[in-house]
Amino acid sequence: MIMEDTQINDAFVWKGVALGRIREMLIFIAKVVDMKGPIAQPLLDRIESEYLAAIEAQRQPSQSERIRALIERAV
Numbered sequence: 001m002i003m004e005d006t007q008i009n010d011a012f013v014w015k016g017v018a019l020g021r022i023r024e025m026l027i028f029i030a031k032v033v034d035m036k037g038p039i040a041q042p043l044l045d046r047i048e049s050e051y052l053a054a055i056e057a058q059r060q061p062s063q064s065e066r067i068r069a070l071i072e073r074a075v
Contacts, residue, residue: 009058
């Protein structure tokens, strides 16, 4: 799950939540699943999917960076 090409930035915000906080929630919910069993698995699945989406979003350039690159290629 660790990105090789860029560093994971815990301050990166995904849907209003910092990536570091999502990571903390992921670990907490995994512990809940360990204690409570499969009934809590949907929570873990959801937080895991949000974590992976946040990492993928962090890899993508911002819209302003994307447009600047587009303009530079056109010139």
